[in-house]
Amino acid sequence: MLRKILAVSAALSLTACDGAMINGSQDRLDIPDVTAGDIDQATMVDITRELSSDEFDGRMPGTAGEEKTVALLIEKFEAAGLQPGNGDSWVQKVPLVEITGKEFKPLTITGGETDLAFDFAKDWVGVTYREDASTTLADSELVFVGYGVNAPERGWNDYEGVDMTGKTAVILVNDPDYGTEGLEGPFNGKAMTYYGRWTYKYEEAAAQGAAAALIIHDTEPASYGWNVVESSWSGPQAYAQRGENAPALTQMNGWVQKEIAREILAAAGQDMDALAKQAKEKGFKAVPLGLKAGTSFANDIRSYESQNVIGILPGTERPDEFVLHTAHWDHLGRCTPAPDGDDICNGAVDNATGTAALVALAEAHAKAGAAARSLVFLAVTAEEQGLLGADYYAANPVLPLAQTVGGINMDAFLVGGKSKDVTVVGPGKSRLDEFLEKALVDDGRVATPNPSPEAGYYYRSDHFAFAKRGVPMLYIDGGEDLVEGGTEAGKALADEYRANRYHGPKDEFNEDWDWSGVMADLQLFYRIGRMLAISESWPNWVEGDEFKATRDDSCKAAESNGSFC
Numbered sequence: 001m002l003r004k005i006l007a008v009s010a011a012l013s014l015t016a017c018d019g020a021m022i023n024g025s026q027d028r029l030d031i032p033d034v035t036a037g038d039i040d041q042a043t044m045v046d047i048t049r050e051l052s053s054d055e056f057d058g059r060m061p062g063t064a065g066e067e068k069t070v071a072l073l074i075e076k077f078e079a080a081g082l083q084p085g086n087g088d089s090w091v092q093k094v095p096l097v098e099i100t101g102k103e104f105k106p107l108t109i110t111g112g113e114t115d116l117a118f119d120f121a122k123d124w125v126g127v128t129y130r131e132d133a134s135t136t137l138a139d140s141e142l143v144f145v146g147y148g149v150n151a152p153e154r155g156w157n158d159y160e161g162v163d164m165t166g167k168t169a170v171i172l173v174n175d176p177d178y179g180t181e182g183l184e185g186p187f188n189g190k191a192m193t194y195y196g197r198w199t200y201k202y203e204e205a206a207a208q209g210a211a212a213a214l215i216i217h218d219t220e221p222a223s224y225g226w227n228v229v230e231s232s233w234s235g236p237q238a239y240a241q242r243g244e245n246a247p248a249l250t251q252m253n254g255w256v257q258k259e260i261a262r263e264i265l266a267a268a269g270q271d272m273d274a275l276a277k278q279a280k281e282k283g284f285k286a287v288p289l290g291l292k293a294g295t296s297f298a299n300d301i302r303s304y305e306s307q308n309v310i311g312i313l314p315g316t317e318r319p320d321e322f323v324l325h326t327a328h329w330d331h332l333g334r335c336t337p338a339p340d341g342d343d344i345c346n347g348a349v350d351n352a353t354g355t356a357a358l359v360a361l362a363e364a365h366a367k368a369g370a371a372a373r374s375l376v377f378l379a380v381t382a383e384e385q386g387l388l389g390a391d392y393y394a395a396n397p398v399l400p401l402a403q404t405v406g407g408i409n410m411d412a413f414l415v416g417g418k419s420k421d422v423t424v425v426g427p428g429k430s431r432l433d434e435f436l437e438k439a440l441v442d443d444g445r446v447a448t449p450n451p452s453p454e455a456g457y458y459y460r461s462d463h464f465a466f467a468k469r470g471v472p473m474l475y476i477d478g479g480e481d482l483v484e485g486g487t488e489a490g491k492a493l494a495d496e497y498r499a500n501r502y503h504g505p506k507d508e509f510n511e512d513w514d515w516s517g518v519m520a521d522l523q524l525f526y527r528i529g530r531m532l533a534i535s536e537s538w539p540n541w542v543e544g545d546e547f548k549a550t551r552d553d554s555c556k557a558a559e560s561n562g563s564f565c
Helices: 002-011 041-051 064-080 198-207 226-232 258-267 272-279 348-368 388-395 432-443 463-467 486-500 516-534 548-560
Strands: 091-102 107-110 116-118 124-127 134-144 168-172 212-216 237-240 252-256 287-313 318-328 373-380 404-409 421-424 446-449 473-478
Touching: 041 064, 041 348, 041 516, 064 287, 064 348, 091 124, 091 388, 116 258, 124 212, 168 198, 168 258, 198 212, 198 252, 212 258, 237 388, 252 258, 258 272, 258 287, 287 348, 287 388, 318 348, 318 388, 318 463, 318 516, 348 373, 348 516, 373 388, 373 404, 373 516, 388 463, 404 463, 404 516, 421 432, 432 446, 432 473, 432 516, 463 473, 473 516
Parallel strands: 134 168, 168 212, 212 252, 318 373, 318 404, 404 473, 421 446
Antiparallel strands: 091 237, 091 287, 107 116, 107 287, 124 252, 134 287, 287 373, 421 473
16 A cells, blocks of 8 residues: 555656745744544553563563564554555564673873873774674874864864864764753753764764764763663674765774873873863864774674564555654663562553554544544564664665655653653754644643753654654653642652663553543544644754755755655
C-alpha cells in the first residue's frame, strides 16, 4: 500500500511551502478544531504489562527479547488498523556495530618543557567510531577551539582561520553563554542549544578534518559528574553502521578531566580560565597550543542487526505528507542485580509505556477514520545505546523527511495521577508550539517549561535524530503540578523514580498504578497529531533556531521539484 501512496504523489496537486516554512514569517497557521479521541486505557495497561514482563528479558536489541517485542508490535499495529510502513514490511532493518576499546595506552602530551602522560579512565577517556582493529593517534597538534561552535546563523565560528587537518581539537563543554541566569543570549542564555552537546562537538570537529576531539569535562555545564563519563565511555559502544557518503569521522573522540586540561594548557603557557573567558566572546580565534597528543588502543568489533517497527494509517487527501509519532521499544536487558537478586531491567516506565502509547494512539486514530495526511507510528530500537534506531531511520528514511510535516516523541510516562500541566522540553523552538497551545486550551491544561534548560534534554531522546535533520518535533513530559498534592507530590514522584527505579531492575509494572494522568497526556498527543494530520500548514522552526536552515534547505529543494513543504 505504501508504494501506491508514494506512486500517486506525482499525480496530486501538492501543497507548496507556506510562508512560515520558507521565510520565517508569522503567517497564521491552519490549526483545526479536533474532538477528543477514543483512547483505550486497557490497551495501555495490557501492553505495558506484557512488554515489561520477565518473559521479554529487558528488551535488549539483538536478543530473544527483541524478537518477542517486534512480533508483539506487529500484531498490535495490524490489529489497530495500521498498514505496513516499509512497503510490504512492518520493519526496517537496523545494522549495528559494537566497538569495545581495550589495551589503552596513556594519553601523552609532548612539546612542552616536560612530557606529560595521563591514565585512561582516571584522567581521560576515548573511543573510536571507526571500525578499525586498532586506533593510533600520533603526534597530533593540539588546538584549543573554545566551544567548538560553527553557527553561521549566529555569526559564530570558533574554527575560522584554522586548518584542523590531522590535529586534535580541545573543546569546552556546553555553549558560550551557559552561565547566564536568563534565557537571553547568543546561544539562548542558560538553555543549552545543540551546539552545547558533545555529539555536535564531535561531528563538527570531524567535519573540520580533526584527527581527534577532546572535550574538557566540567560537572556543572555538563550536568553530570566524571563518574558518568567514565562509566559511559569505558565499555562497549554501539553505533549504527554507516552507509555510503557518510560524514567524516575523527580517529578518536574523548573527554579529559578539567584539572588535567588545566595542566595541559599550562604546559602550553596558557591559563585555562583566561582562555575560557575569551571563548565566550564573539570573534574568538582558535589557539594553537604548540603541543602534540598521542595514544593508542585496540578494538573488539561485533556486528549485529536490530529492527525499527513502522505502521501507517494512510491519508485520504495528501497521503504522501506524513505526521510522525515515535517511541523506543528497547531497554537494557540484564543489568546490575537489585539486593533481592533481580537482574532484569524490565523498563516498564522507560519505555514500555511510550511503546504502548503508539498502539493506543494508532487505535484511536483508526477509530476516528483516516485523516487528510498519513499518520506514522514508529517504534525505534537502541535508544538506550545512543538513539541509534531513530538516527538510522532519520539517516535512511523509509518515508522522506522533506515530506514529514512534524512529529511527537513519547519517552517514559510516569504513572502517578492527573496533573494540571505538562512539561515542555525545548519550548519556543518551532511553530509546533502553536498546535500544542491549542490542544492545551482544549484540554484545560497549561504548559510548564523544562525546569533544567541548561541540561539540554531536548537533544537526548529519539526526536532529536529528526530535529537535527530539519523535521520539527515536540517532546513533552508529564506534568509536575499534580491535581492531588501539587508540585510537591509531582517532584516526589519524579525523585522516587530516578532514585529507585530508573535504569534499574525495579522499573517494573504495578497493578495499582493510577493511569488517569497518562490517559490525559495521550489525549493531548492525540489532539496534536490529529490537528497536524488535518491541517494544510507546514510549521517550521522559529527564526534563529539551529535547525531552521536545514529545514529551509530541504524545503527549497523540494519546492524546486514542484513538491512538498
